[in-house]
Amino acid sequence: MLKGVFPIVVTSFHDDGSIDFASLDRLVDHLLSQGAHGLGLFGNASEGYTLLGSERAAMLERIAKRVNGRVPLVVSSGHTGTEGAVELSKQARDLGAAALMVLPPYFLKPDADGIMQYFDAISREVKTPIMVQDAPLMTQVPMPVALLARMACEIEFITSVKV
Numbered sequence: 064m065l066k067g068v069f070p071i072v073v074t075s076f077h078d079d080g081s082i083d084f085a086s087l088d089r090l091v092d093h094l095l096s097q098g099a100h101g102l103g104l105f106g107n108a109s110e111g112y113t114l115l116g117s118e119r120a121a122m123l124e125r126i127a128k129r130v131n132g133r134v135p136l137v138v139s140s141g142h143t144g145t146e147g148a149v150e151l152s153k154q155a156r157d158l159g160a161a162a163l164m165v166l167p168p169y170f171l172k173p174d175a176d177g178i179m180q181y182f183d184a185i186s187r188e189v190k191t192p193i194m195v196q197d198a199p200l201m202t203q204v205p206m207p208v209a210l211l212a213r214m215a216c217e218i219e220f221i222t223s224v225k226v
Contacts, residue, residue: 064222065162065192067100069137071108072126082118084125091129102130103164105139107201120154127159137194141166145184152189162192164225169202175210179217186220194223 072094075086094102104126105111105119114122127136138155140163142148152163165185167178186193195214197206215221 065101065135065137065194068098069101069103070094070099071103071106073109074111074114074122082122084121087122087125088129091126095130095133099134101135101137101161102126103137103139104160106164107139107198111139116151116154119151120158123155123158123160130159135161137162137164139164139166139196140185141168141196143168143170145181148181148185149188152185152191156189156191160191162194162222163189164194164196166196166198166202167204167206169204172204178204178206178210179214182214182221183218186218189220191220192222193218193220194225195221196225 072090075083075090077083091102104123105114123138130136136159138160140148140151140155142151148165155163165182167173168181173181182193182195195211197211199205211224
């Protein structure tokens with residue numbers, strides 16, 4: 064079980080839009096020196112939605128190497144479709160994620176059954192703890208408490224909810 068403070072690592076950019084890896088290294092070192100119990104990657108606050116797949120992979124590899132197992136990494140891997148979310152989640156797991164933070168699909172708004180199918184597919188395929196990210200103001204996908212409770216009971220790897 065994850066416990067403690069898990070700040071979202073912001074993405075450092077150069078003026079030309081490329082990732083500033085030296086600043087990223089300093090930020091990770093600072094967060095760890097301040098006692099972070101883990102790190103969150105590619106959340107909404109870190110502009111994860113702007114990154115290319117290759118940039119996400121490069122950042123995750125670099126951060127995982129720098130952290131070197133000292134704290135767990137929680138990696139956002141939501142996508143607009145199930146196959147994309149499964150692929151991103153497998154990549155995150157394979158590159159060092161201890162857990163996933165997953166938004167529901169938000170382009171075509173699914174109903175409760177669609178949300179269940181989406182998260183169940185990720186759970187079955189990736190077999191990594193999942194934190195459901197409930198952000199209805201951003202996604203316009205409502206996930207009422209009853210649905211979140213059902214997900215926690217029926218989907219094996221759902222372990223927490225970020226509201």
